[in-house]
Amino acid sequence: MSSDTQPPTLTPYPDVSRSPSVAPRVALALAYRVVVRQLMSPGRITALVLLSLTVCIAGFAVGASDTADIDDAAQVISGLGLAVVLPVVALVFGGGALGDLRDDKTLVYLWLRPMQRLPIVVGATLAALTLAAPITLPPVLAGAALTGAGNGLVGATLLASAVALVAYCAIFTLLGVVLRRFIVWGLAYILIWEGFVSLGGAGVAQFAIRKYTRSILADQTGADLQLGDFSTATGVVVPLVATVLAVAIASWRLARQDID
DSSP, rough: OOOOOOOOOOOOOOOOSSSSSHHHHHHHHHHHHHHHHHHHOOOHHHHHHHHHHHHHHHHHHHHOOOHHHHHHHHHHIIIIIIIIIIIHIIIIIIHHHHHHHHTOOHHHHTSSSOOOOOHHHHHHHHHHHHHHHHHHHHHHHHHHHHOOOOOHHHHHHHHHHHHHHHHHHHHHHHHHHHSOHHHHHHIIIIITTTTTTTGGGGHHTOOOOOHHHHHHHHHHHHHOOTTSOOOOHHHHHHHHHHHHHHHHHHHHHHHHHHOO
């Protein structure tokens, strides 16, 4: 062998830590597509549509009553639409947005990519909203219209429902990141904390989204609703602040937890 023969050059493995990061908008779009496909279950959607239609039935029953007034109509929309249908649907989609991906071991494929965690959480929350909105908003608005109450109930319902959906989807997306049994804990929040504990005092009620959505209905329609003592501005701003905090905490948590 010639003395000047050089050994073959070995190509090193690429340094993953120096891989270029995925652009935030690309990461958001990728997370959005993955989560939408994951949550698009025909059985799940059918069950949630049937649940949402109960608001139409209740609204029709109120409208058919000769003694019903704006208080009765607002109570039905608040007590059934905003307090049961919207949060339950948001829990199924919001909690499952990242919780289902983690449970079936597919979240790791997003987690290992060189991209920021915030776009992943935002994309997951938007995916939950995309699926929850068409299932809940039309029946809840139809239920408000069927009451025949007038006094701007439909418009107030639209505003309160939009605020509720955004806040619940973000909060339950956080729940899906932090807890494995997100359905159990989410139902506990909806039925126990918001349904009973929040009625115990004004201080406790400030941690219930229901108080703010009721306040929007009460302020916009003049209806007499328990816990509905905030202005419309407060009823909109506080849940949106909670939305931002939930997304930020979920992003921080996702960046620091182990995914298997």
